[in-house]
Amino acid sequence: AQTVTQSQPEMSVQEAETVTLSCTYDTSESDYYLFWYKQPPSRQMILVIRQEAYKQQNATENRFSVNFQKAAKSFSLKISDSQLGDAAMYFCASNNAGNMLTFGGGTRLMVKP
């Protein structure tokens, strides 16, 4: 079975600064995918970034990038130039052979103006 752990229940960052959200996972699969989803108060889960485990290069999407350490089973999310609209719950997730996602407990990100 897969497990995903987010050790930071809450984080805060000053607007325009950089913040890193941590995620570790455990899996027996050799082929898997990792995701970061954002959930604003509207409840809708929005994909932020995804990483294929077979790719060594870290994924990047504009201000969002990941630090994927496969051996350490670590998958952190870095948000650069934080904006007020980045405030939300962030969930790290992985999929397995059955396709369903396993989620971490979430990190609430607050952005201070």
Next chain:
Amino acid sequence: GAGVSQSPSNKVTEKGKDVELRCDPISGHTALYWYRQSLGQGLEFLIYFQGNSAPDKSGLPSDRFSAERTGGSVSTLTIQRTQQEDSAVYLCASSTNLRIETQYFGPGTRLLVL
């Protein structure tokens, strides 16, 4: 195009009543998932439909929960004899056939059982 839609947005019911939650996936998506998000348990997988294959029901918490998907599109999650611990946000997601594809989520249905 249109995203995943869910209805109702909010539902309040009395303990012991049955409820039906509806999910309309993105057009052309053959895979459909139901998840539950509650304060105590976080985000949990409930059930997964893929095309015409038998659904993966391994996440359903009890036999009071069931789901169907008609015509390979719309899905209904039914909770019979609701209990207070069923109060949660029920999220639906869809994706294309391929395992590598991203799941796209709807806005969820917030269920409150009094």
